[in-house]
Amino acid sequence: MSMSDPHTFAGAYALDALDDDERTAFEAHLATCSECRQEVAEFVSTAGRLAFAASSAPPPALKHSVLRQISQVRQEPPRTVRETPVAQAPQRSPRGSLWPRRLALAACLVAASLGGVATWQHQEARQAREQAHRAEASADQVAEVLAAGDARTHTASLPGGARGTVVTSASQNRAVFTVSGLDAPPEGKVYELWFNDKGTMRPAGLLDRDQSTQITLMDGTIDQADGMGITIEPSGGSKTPTLPPVGLIEFPA
Known part of the structure; x- marks a missing residue:
């Protein structure tokens, strides 16, 4: 590269893409050029924000865990209306008293699992927002230092x-x-x-x-x-x- 126009080297300097001689020459220019200092600060600030532009995927085992627990929940049979003689008390078999409890327990397991997913996603989102805010604040402070007169x-x-x-x-x-x-x-x-x-x-x-x-x-x-x-x-x-x-x-x- 030629340092014929040092004003064009601000972006390369911010990204550390200059060789030793070019960096030395540009830094000498940077000490006397407030416009280039401002431009370098803006490049650095933008690069800092882009560095944190990353998504966070859920753990691979999470989907399998939820599907496995759902597969263990038996579908509730269709409800039917049974006529009971007035003079005869309703009969409840041992199975009839136990099955609803098993179904309720299984449903609670699934709900707890899905609730855990929602909580995990909320925590991940909150942490990502906090990290982005810290990165943005730090990038702004870096820019202020680099652009200072x-x-x-x-x-x-x-x-x-x-x-x-x-x-x-x-x-x-x-x-x-x-x-x-x-x-x-x-x-x-x-x-x-x-x-x-x-x-x-x-x-x-x-x-x-x-x-x-x-x-x-x-x-x-x-x-x-x-x-x-x-x-x-x-x-x-x-x-x-x-x-x-x-x-x-x-x-x-």
Whole structure:
């Protein structure tokens, strides 16, 4: 690609589709062009929303479970009117007293199963809505940081040939971290981000262990932090680093 017109590279930059030389050249342009920062922010926001546009299918065993329980319910026989002599008390056989109970029990089983399906579907829908709302809010915050007039960018090489970029905004008091080419952490481990408060590490969120390229809004505010670090921690993260950082990036002044 040629960087003859850097304004056309906003979309490729947001999707991490530039090579090292193109990225370096575009980031130099990005520092002086508010229009491109706004365009990159909009691309990132849209990509963030699309990433969560996924449906959730019910478990395969659910259909078979419901059909199996339905097949065990015997159909109720047609009702008939029986004449009973006035002088003779109605007779109830043992089968006549037990069958309605069995039928009612079977019907309750089916109703409980279907009720469980409805509850499960409701919970799945609610969780999907909550996840979408969180993703949308995060994407909007990422866009605000990237589009801020005082946004500053710094890029550094990480182990394994990965490349990390942090964008900070003093007015937003937030930081956005992007990484590409990141090797998966060891089994049972996760990458954790930290704010570096002049030598003291403060937790700033976890990276998705299954994604080699990702963009994330760092948890918490920048405050007095002058840089960030990346460590490998046990699944779920740690309150303080348990190993030396695999990467350190200074925040631009």
